[in-house]
Amino acid sequence: MDPFEDTLQRLREAFREGRTRSAEFRAAQLKGLDRFLREHKQQLQEALLQDLRKSAFEAELSELSISHAEINLALRNLRAWMKDEKVPRNLATQLDSAFVRKEPFGVVLIIAPWNYPLNLILVPLVGAIAAGNCVMLKPSEVSKNTEKILVEMLPRYLDRSCFAVVLGGPEETGQLLEHKFDYIFFTGSTRVGKIVMAAAAQHLTPVTLELGGKNPCYVDDDCDPQTVANRVALFRYFNAGQTCVAPDYVLCSPAMQERLVPALQAAITRFYGEDPRASPDLGRIISDKHFQRLRGLLGCGRVAVGGQSEESDRYIAPTVLVDVQETEPVMQEEIFGPILPIVTVSSLDEAVDFINRREKPLALYAFSRRSQQVVKQVLARTSSGGFCGNDGFMHLILASLPFGGVGASGMGSYHGKFSFDTFSHHRACLLRRPGLEKMYSVRYPPYSPRSLRVLLLAMETRGCSCTLL
Amino acid sequence: MERLVQRVRDAFRSGRSRPLSFRRQQLEALRRLVQERERDILAAIAADLSKSELNAYSHEVITILGEVDLVLEQLPEWVTAKPVKKNLLTMMDEVYVQPEPLGVVLIIGAWNYPFVLIMQPLIGAIAAGNAVIIKPSELSENTAKILAKLLPQYLDQDLYTVVNGGVEETTELLKQRFDHILYTGSTAVGKIVMAAAAKHLTPVTLELGGKSPCYIDRDCDLDVACRRIAWGKYMNCGQTCIAPDYILCEPSLQSQIVQKIKETVKEFYGENIKESPDYERIINLRHFKRLLSLLEGQKIAFGGESDEATRYIAPTVLTDVDPETKVMQEEIFGPILPIVPVKNADEAIEFINDREKPLALYVFSRNNKLVRRMIDSTSSGGVTANDVIMHFTLSSLPFGGVGSSGMGAYHGKYSFDTFSHQRPCLLKSLKGESANKLRYPPNSQSKVDWAKFFLLKKFSKGKLGLLLLAILGVVAAVLFKVLDY
Numbered sequence: 001m002d003p004f005e006d007t008l009q010r011l012r013e014a015f016r017e018g019r020t021r022s023a024e025f026r027a028a029q030l031k032g033l034d035r036f037l038r039e040h041k042q043q044l045q046e047a048l049l050q051d052l053r054k055s056a057f058e059a060e061l062s063e064l065s066i067s068h069a070e071i072n073l074a075l076r077n078l079r080a081w082m083k084d085e086k087v088p089r090n091l092a093t094q095l096d097s098a099f100v101r102k103e104p105f106g107v108v109l110i111i112a113p114w115n116y117p118l119n120l121i122l123v124p125l126v127g128a129i130a131a132g133n134c135v136m137l138k139p140s141e142v143s144k145n146t147e148k149i150l151v152e153m154l155p156r157y158l159d160r161s162c163f164a165v166v167l168g169g170p171e172e173t174g175q176l177l178e179h180k181f182d183y184i185f186f187t188g189s190t191r192v193g194k195i196v197m198a199a200a201a202q203h204l205t206p207v208t209l210e211l212g213g214k215n216p217c218y219v220d221d222d223c224d225p226q227t228v229a230n231r232v233a234l235f236r237y238f239n240a241g242q243t244c245v246a247p248d249y250v251l252c253s254p255a256m257q258e259r260l261v262p263a264l265q266a267a268i269t270r271f272y273g274e275d276p277r278a279s280p281d282l283g284r285i286i287s288d289k290h291f292q293r294l295r296g297l298l299g300c301g302r303v304a305v306g307g308q309s310e311e312s313d314r315y316i317a318p319t320v321l322v323d324v325q326e327t328e329p330v331m332q333e334e335i336f337g338p339i340l341p342i343v344t345v346s347s348l349d350e351a352v353d354f355i356n357r358r359e360k361p362l363a364l365y366a367f368s369r370r371s372q373q374v375v376k377q378v379l380a381r382t383s384s385g386g387f388c389g390n391d392g393f394m395h396l397i398l399a400s401l402p403f404g405g406v407g408a409s410g411m412g413s414y415h416g417k418f419s420f421d422t423f424s425h426h427r428a429c430l431l432r433r434p435g436l437e438k439m440y441s442v443r444y445p446p447y448s449p450r451s452l453r454v455l456l457l458a459m460e461t462r463g464c465s466c467t468l469l
Numbered sequence: 470m471e472r473l474v475q476r477v478r479d480a481f482r483s484g485r486s487r488p489l490s491f492r493r494q495q496l497e498a499l500r501r502l503v504q505e506r507e508r509d510i511l512a513a514i515a516a517d518l519s520k521s522e523l524n525a526y527s528h529e530v531i532t533i534l535g536e537v538d539l540v541l542e543q544l545p546e547w548v549t550a551k552p553v554k555k556n557l558l559t560m561m562d563e564v565y566v567q568p569e570p571l572g573v574v575l576i577i578g579a580w581n582y583p584f585v586l587i588m589q590p591l592i593g594a595i596a597a598g599n600a601v602i603i604k605p606s607e608l609s610e611n612t613a614k615i616l617a618k619l620l621p622q623y624l625d626q627d628l629y630t631v632v633n634g635g636v637e638e639t640t641e642l643l644k645q646r647f648d649h650i651l652y653t654g655s656t657a658v659g660k661i662v663m664a665a666a667a668k669h670l671t672p673v674t675l676e677l678g679g680k681s682p683c684y685i686d687r688d689c690d691l692d693v694a695c696r697r698i699a700w701g702k703y704m705n706c707g708q709t710c711i712a713p714d715y716i717l718c719e720p721s722l723q724s725q726i727v728q729k730i731k732e733t734v735k736e737f738y739g740e741n742i743k744e745s746p747d748y749e750r751i752i753n754l755r756h757f758k759r760l761l762s763l764l765e766g767q768k769i770a771f772g773g774e775s776d777e778a779t780r781y782i783a784p785t786v787l788t789d790v791d792p793e794t795k796v797m798q799e800e801i802f803g804p805i806l807p808i809v810p811v812k813n814a815d816e817a818i819e820f821i822n823d824r825e826k827p828l829a830l831y832v833f834s835r836n837n838k839l840v841r842r843m844i845d846s847t848s849s850g851g852v853t854a855n856d857v858i859m860h861f862t863l864s865s866l867p868f869g870g871v872g873s874s875g876m877g878a879y880h881g882k883y884s885f886d887t888f889s890h891q892r893p894c895l896l897k898s899l900k901g902e903s904a905n906k907l908r909y910p911p912n913s914q915s916k917v918d919w920a921k922f923f924l925l926k927k928f929s930k931g932k933l934g935l936l937l938l939a940i941l942g943v944v945a946a947v948l949f950k951v952l953d954y
Contacts, residue, residue, distance in 0.1 A: 016822065018846075057912035065921050087865035098863055103848055105871070182872065194667055201663035204656065204677070206876040209670065227902045234909055271910040281910035356482075369899055379894060383569055389896040398564065400553035401893035406571070407648065411672040413891070426878065428851035428866035429844060430859055434690040434835055440856075444700055445737040445747035447523040455527055 004136075004176050007164045011107045011134040014161040020104060020132045023079055025159070029129045030078075032157035033122065034071045037064060040153055044118060047145035051117065053284035053313075058239060063118040066397070070123045073399055073416055074130040081130065081420045084429070091457070097431040102424040104132035105206070106182030111173065111196070113188045114143035114286050115242040115336075120210075121150065124185045127419025133183070134162040138176060141169050142286055174199075181205050183423060187244075189334075190408050208412030208422055210244070211405055212334045213361040217247035218351050218378055220368030221256050228367045229263035232340070233271065235392025237318045240283035241338040245363040245386070245393040248335050249324075250342045251351045257342050261320060264340070265305045268318045276306070277315050285314040285337060294337035300330035301341060326354075348374060352381045360384055360407030363393055385409050470638070473630065474602065474645040478573050480627035481600035487570060489548055493541060495595050495624055499588070500537045502623040503530060509619070513611035514584055518705065519750035519779075528705065529585040532862070536589055539864055539881055540596045547596070547885050550894070563896040568889040570598030571672075572648030577639070577662070579653040580752055581708040581802075583609035586676075587616060590651045591629075593884020599649075600628040604642060606654075607635045608752055647671050649888060653710075654678075655800075656873050674877030674887055676710070677870050678800045679827040683713035683857065684817045684843060685722060686834035694833040694855070695729035698806075699737065701857030703784045706749040707804040711829040711850075713857050714801050715790070717817040720810040723788050727770040730806070734772075734784045743781055751780040751803065760803040763796040767807070792820070814839060818846045826850070826872030831857050850874050 019025065037044070041064065048054040048063060074081075084099040108128045112121035121139050128135045137154075139147045151165045168176065177184075177199035186196045187210040200207045219228055236247050252260060272279035285291040291314040298307055298319065306319035316338050324330060324341040331341060345351045355364070355378075364384035368374035375389040385405035386395045395401055396415075404413025414422050442454040485491060503510065507530065514525040550565040574594045578587040587605055594601045603620070605613035617631040632642060643650075643665035652662045653676040666673045685694055702712050718726065738745035751757040757780045764773060764785070772785030782804050790797060790807035797807060811817045821830070830849035834840050840854045850870035851860045860866055861880075869878025879887050907919055 055912060056914075057910070057917050060917045060921060087863070089865070090863060093859065093863050098860075098866060100867065101844065101852075103871075190670065194670060197667035197670065198664055201660055201667050204660060204663065204675065204873050204876065211670070223899055224902075227899050230902065230905070230909060273911070279911065281912050367899065371896065371898070375896060379567075383572075383890065384892065386893040387895070389894070390899050391895070391897045394559065394897070395564075395893050395895035398553065398556060398559060398893075398895070400555070401564065401566065401895070402891055403893070406890040406892070408670055411670065425848065425871045426867050427849065427871070428860045428863075428868065428878075429854075430852065430856070430863060430866065431840060431854040432856040432859065434693050434833070434855045437690075437693045437696070440697070443527075444696070446739070446745065447521065447527070447747055449523070452523060452527055456531060 002175065003172070004166060004179060007166065008107065008136065008179055010161060011136060011164060014159075015104070015106050015134040019159070020129075020134055020162055023082060026129055026132060027075060027078055029158055029163070030071050030075050030126065033126065033129070034068065036154055036157040037067055037071075037122075040149060043149055043153075044146070047143075047149055048118070050145040051114070051143040052239065052242070052286055053282075054239065055281050055283070057281065058283065062116055062239065066119050067122045067126075070126045070399065070416070070419070074126050074420070077417065078130055081417060082132075093430065093432075095433060095436065097429075099429050101427040101429050102131065102420070103427050105423065105425055106133060108133040108135045108183040108185065108423060109138065109176070109181040110135060111138045111184070111186045111188065112140055114140035115239060115244070117143035117146040117150075120187045124187075124414060124419065127414055128183075128185070128423045129163075130420050131423035133423055135164075136176075136181070137163070137165045138168065138173060139165065141167065178202075183207070185414075185422070186210065193410065208404070208414065209410045210403075210412075210414075211362070211408065211410040212244045212336075213359050213405070213409040214248040214331070214334055215245060215361045215363040215365065215384075216351075216355050217250045217365040218348075218355075218367065219250055219252040219256055219260060220348070220366070220370065220374045221253055222369045222374070223367050224369075225256070225259040225263040226266065229260060229267045231367070231391050232365075233264055233267040233318070236340050237268070237271070237282065237338045240285060240316065242283070242286065242336050243393070245396060247340070247363075247365050247392060248361070249331065250340060251345050251354060252342065253346065254344045257322060257344055260342065261304045261322065264320050268305060272318060276317050277308075277310065282318070282338075285316060288314065290337070291316070294335070294339060297330045297335065297337070297339055300324055300328040304342075306338075348377060352378065355382050360405070360409055362386070362405045362409040363388065363395075365392065366390075383407070470632075470641040470645060473632065474573065474642075474647075476627065477600045477602055477630055480625075481570075481572055485625070486595075486600055486628050487598045489545060492544065492596055492598060495629075496537055496541055496544075496592065498623040499592065499595070500534065500541075502619055503533055503537075503588075506615075506619055509615055510584060510612075513615040514609075516611040517580070517583060517609040518708070518752065520705070521746040524704075524747060524749070525584075529582055529588075532585050533588045533592070536592050536864060536881070540592055540885070543882065544596055544885075547882060548598075553893075559895065559897075561898070561901070563894070565894055567892045567894055568597070568885070569892050571888060571890055572599060574599045574601045574888055575642070575647040575650045576601060576603050577650070577652045577654065578603070578605045579710075580606035580608035581705060581710070583612035584616075586653045590653075590879060590884060593879055594649075594651075594888045595629070597885050597888035599888055601630075602642070602647070603629065603631045604639060605631065605633065607633065649673070651877075651879070651887070652676065659875065674869070674879060675875045676868075676879075677828070677873065677875040678710045678802070679825055679870070679874040680714040680797070680800055681711055681827045681829040681831065681849070682817075682821050683716050683831040684814070684821075684833070685716060685718040685726065686814065686832070686836060686839055687719055687722060688835050688839075689833045689855075690835065691722070691725055691729055695726055696733045696736075697856050698831075698833075699730050699733040699784070702806050703734065703737070703748070703804050704858075706751060706782070708749070708752065708802050709858070711858055711861055712802075713806070713829075713831050714827070715797065716806065716808045717811050717820060718808065719813065723808055723810060726808060727786050727788060730784075730786055731771050738784070742783055743776070743779075748784075751782060754780065756803070757782065760801070760805060763801065763803075763805055766794065767796060770808075772804070814843065818843065821847050826870070826874055828870045828874040829853065829857075829860070848872070
């Protein structure tokens with residue numbers, strides 16, 4: 001028995017009837033979403049605390065405020081985004097109406113992960129709604145408590161004929177992916193990204209894949225170690241390291257490593273106190289499986305800071321590893337935890353080569369006082385989804401920047417207007433007049449060099465030395 | 470195949486294809502190729518599709534010259550980083566989006582417009598700074614050969630390589646890893662390409678096909694409509710992905726439409742169509758036989774003649790076509806034009822929406838409201854109203870499909886964007902660390918409130934307001950520092 005067919009059918013019919021088309025409808029849904037966040041704020045914070053031991057600060061910053069900001073942006077700009085976009089015409093189409101029409105795709109599937117379970121399901125949803133689609137949401141079953149609220153409460157704030165929240169683990173998700181959707185938006189691992197795209201290929205469904213990778217963080221010798229340590233530590237240990245754009249590992253010279261390690265220790269102590277486990281600001285690992293995985297990584301290299309772990313509450317101390325070899329497990333997979341390995345390199349060139357030998361990451365970081373020589377160099381000689389110089393993932397919070405990966409870290413992007421564009425089909429429209437047929441007859445057979453000359457003129461093809469003429 | 474792709478990848482890694490001057494140089498060389506070797510190119514196309522050289526020129530070469538000129542003119546603007554709107558927290562920073570090449574691009578061409586369907590994407594891929602592997606369709610043999618011969622003579626041989634071959638070679642090629650694949654062809658093969666791309670997480674642009682409907686309203690200039698439809702339908706002997714595939718109209722219009730198209734065909738190709746230099750032939754025997762089978766059991770209003778020896782099929786119109794018959798089940802891609810009678814525009818809309826989204830939608834009517842309604846109530850890759858094909862020719866419009874007619878788009882700047890990664894960049898300075906105190910743990914409710922303020926507050930009008938807020942931010946940070954001690 002396929003649990004999804006009926007729901008999908010309902011969504012398809014609602015879309016076909018045109019229910020999601022009007023700006024009023026879309027705005028109403030977005031407002032409903034906003035109300036959901038306000039009215040269930042406490043429950044959501046509670047759920048995030050239970051799932052990830054996410055502090056109120058982190059929840060506010062990385063889940064609630066961001067979602068509100070996206071909703072507000074969409075509400076403010078909805079009509080402008082929906083407008084037909086006029087395009088420049090050439091001589092032949094001078095009297096015509098030429099524009100790009102933004103149309104919804106139809107029924108969109110959004111699959112979200114567990115690390116920012118609210119943000120990563122709602123922000124894409126905002127774009128999909130704004131673009132006029134019907135949406136099936138598949139929150140992560142791993143962040144159980146948040147999933148529960150999304151399944152039970154969220155549908156009450158949206159038109160249920162057009163939006164549905166479904167449950168399931170890997171097996172159910174596999175079943176879900178056998179169905180035909182008009183767009184699939186997936187946030188998760190590279191491994192599953194391939195499965196999603198392969199499933200989408202069966203139906204020629206376009207996709208946006210927000211995946212991951214190992215985000216390198218190059219630290220130049222010319223910098224203030226404490227400032228760098230503060231910034232790197234903040235973004236590494238935020239959400240207990242379970243962030244797709246967190247700095248994954250540091251590349252620096254041995255001399256820099258000597259200065260960085262004590263600075264990182266100082267930052268960690270300042271942020272989380274002498275006993276980080278007692279700090280309310282440090283999260284926990286989502287599941288036993290990931291806890292065990294991360295605990296295993298603590299054996300790589302040498303522990304310079306932290307290294308403690310406690311199974312009962314899935315606690316892993318903010319850790320810095322040194323003397324790490326490229327071949328060790330901690331350098332083979334995306335860490336996704338509060339462990340920061342430092343790999344030493346002898347020069348900027350070596351760092352760039354190291355980075356370019358590997359898969360394109362989702363984010364890339366470079367720290368240096370010498371902006372032109374170092375930061376811009378690293379930027380110019382590498383590729384990554386996004387880049388931030390002298391800070392962590394601040395580029396995420398600006399809705400005017402597209403957020404997405406490249407290569408193994410993903411394809412497509414979203415946030416702000418980019419979300420709206422992602423979930424819209426850009427339809428080329430040319431409306432001509434039935435008259436003026438004499439003008440167009442130059443294109444009809446029988447052909448002659450003369451008609452060709454006129455055609456070339458109309459299409460504004462310059463400097464043509466066509467031998468046929 | 471692996472070594473070939475590796476060589477191209479190494480060439481890309483050398484960084485040679487990135488500087489603007491290099492890209493311009495290659496594009497200018499491409500332009501020279503088209504101009505200097507025009508004769509050879511036209512001869513190849515003509516041989517593949519039994520097309521007159523004039524037709525080959527206007528169908529393919531014009532578009533390429535227009536495209537390369539546009540790109541050469543606009544490229545300096547396209548490659549520059551675009552600064553974006555900042556917020557309070559990033560006010561002092563450099564924030565922009567930088568277009569970057571993806572790496573090694575694979576372009577797979579089709580046989581119906583064998584030259585332009587390789588060259589137009591190639592122009593975009595080069596403009597975006599990539600290395601390119603080109604796989605022309607083996608069915609248009611002569612063009613495939615000429616591309617393999619000419620491209621290395623004008624372009625950098627390591628960065629841009631032509632690979633020829635059939636299904637076997639293409640399958641081998643698809644096993645390799647690329648940074649983008651642009652494929653033009655059938656829906657069935659489109660799925661295979663995307664499935665192969667999924668293994669490497671390669672983004673794809675698929676220019677596929679479908680049955681492009683053409684609705685003729687009773688309130689329209691039928692003479693003009695029929696002439697334009699006939700032009701778009703029978704050009705290249707119907708072998709055009711955006712040709713009007715079938716007509717939808719009220720039953721009373723059928724006989725008039727038939728008559729007018731018949732007259733137009735005579736006007737275009739003369740009494741003896743077979744002798745007209747402007748009428749092409751079917752690409753091969755397999756398609757020829759396929760097309761003839763579509764005529765079985767149909768009411769042929771005119772046309773229907775064929776000659777296997779030359780793969781000639783006359784411009785044909787079918788009337789009272791049953792939607793369940795074969796001719797309405799697959800993309801025709803030939804000079805057969807079925808007319809399916811419908812009661813009215815509503816029925817036409819439902820008919821169209823019951824089927825896969827087509828690559829193009831055509832509607833002929835004097836009534837603007839009706840035209841808008843048809844567009845609003847349906848979906849398709851693109852639309853031309855009161856004409857056919859023409860939306861393809863405006864490079865400021867994206868050319869691509871939706872649903873089973875494809876994904877992604879190209880032409881003009883859309884090509885450049887398709888083959889680029891738009892990389893967001895935020896450059897801060899290491900100074901001003903004290904202002905950052907707000908965001909570091911240990912956290913407190915007041916910090917939460919301040920965070921909300923900075924995140925949710927709009928960029929207020931007036932620089933003075935901004936300055937005030939910035940000062941407030943620093944003051945708050947300093948206060949926190951003081952309070953800590």
